[in-house]
Amino acid sequence: MSKKSFVKKMADEQVILYRERQHFRQFWLWVVVLGVASIFWVGFVYQVLLGGQYGNRPVSDVQLSILFVLVGLGLPYFFYRMSLTTEVRPGVVQVRFWPFHVKPREIPLHLVRDYEQVVYNPIGDYGGWGIRWGFKGKAYNMSGNEGVKLYFYNRKPLLIGSQRAGELFRALTEAKKGGR
Structure with missing residues (x-):
């Protein structure tokens, strides 16, 4: 790796396109x-x-x-x-559900086949809020019923709940273009 590409990679990792921290407020x-x-x-x-x-x-x-x-x-x-922090950077989305995740879970966007902004039923689709597993895949959500659903090539979908789902969707679009 050349020095120039290394510096570009380090700069890309520092750019935060989207950040949201949610708490239980129900x-x-x-x-x-x-x-x-x-x-x-x-x-x-x-x-x-x-x-x-x-x-x-x-x-x-x-x-x-x-x-x-x-x-x-x-x-x-x-x-x-307890909090859910979602960050989108060029080529990657990070999700951290504190205190259960000591470090953020990194999802490289090259593994994401498709994604969509969704309105869902938290109890009906995933059994509630938090870190949830259901027939429709895994979900990280704190409150509300909106989010972005990520579809992968080799595993079940992942839903990331958000109070600003439109912004998250747009940031993912920009981050996927940026690549890693």
């Missing part, structure tokens, strides 16, 4: 998460801070304090921090 999800967490908040306040006994067979104050930290504080924090 009201019903937060009702469930905070509802479960509130059970531990009430138990902690009543038993540890006020000195009562919470429940028919109360656990020790130490055990309840640990559960309060893990479930009462940790569960809402976990859902608050």
Whole structure:
């Protein structure tokens, strides 16, 4: 590889054509998460801070304090921090579903046969939101019902959910032209 082509390759890898970070923002999800967490908040306040006994067979104050930290504080924090980051660069799309992906999953666009902007049914087609597997392939989605579906030469399709599906589609078109 010549020095000139190496420099061009390095410059292409630095160009971000599209970037989107999504979080879980569904009201019903937060009702469930905070509802479960509130059970531990009430138990902690009543038993540890006020000195009562919470429940028919109360656990020790130490055990309840640990559960309060893990479930009462940790569960809402976990859902608050969870994110889906999508980046499109020349010749590649990267998807990272934090905290499950330590490093972004790279999808070289030369492996993508075709792609389309879609409106889908998250529950009916993939069983919900998150990292999902279904009969229609794999999906990375956080909320909503729009995205871009990638079709490959040698595996099932991949859906990338997006709040800005049109922009993602256009960035993929530009990135595929750029090649890698």
